[in-house]
Amino acid sequence: MDRIGAGTTTLGLLVRAMPLGTVLSTGLMTFQGAGMALAGVVAEFFALTATVTAAGVVGTLCVLALLREVRLSGERGPKGETELTVI
Numbered sequence: 001m002d003r004i005g006a007g008t009t010t011l012g013l014l015v016r017a018m019p020l021g022t023v024l025s026t027g028l029m030t031f032q033g034a035g036m037a038l039a040g041v042v043a044e045f046f047a048l049t050a051t052v053t054a055a056g057v058v059g060t061l062c063v064l065a066l067l068r069e070v071r072l073s074g075e076r077g078p079k080g081e082t083e084l085t086v087i
Contacts, residue, residue, distance in 0.1 A: 035055075039051055039055055042054070
């Protein structure tokens with residue numbers, strides 16, 4: 001049994017069997033689908049052009065916020081298998 005016990009459940013076994021990239025990809029697709037559903041709801045109440053423009057602005061603001069966090073973290077590039085920063 002694991003220290004945290006996650007390996008004994010069906011979900012725990014599934015997560016252990018799947019590569020991390022698969023889990024991250026699934027999460028990304030889930031949030032993309034939720035974003036499209038939200039855009040559909042907003043488009044029911046506002047003009048389509050306003051909805052698309054708002055989605056673009058929100059997306060740009062999210063990228064800028066992420067860029068700011070990356071720059072503040074001091075990371076200089078992707079990390080390889082050794083977890084050392086690549087210059």
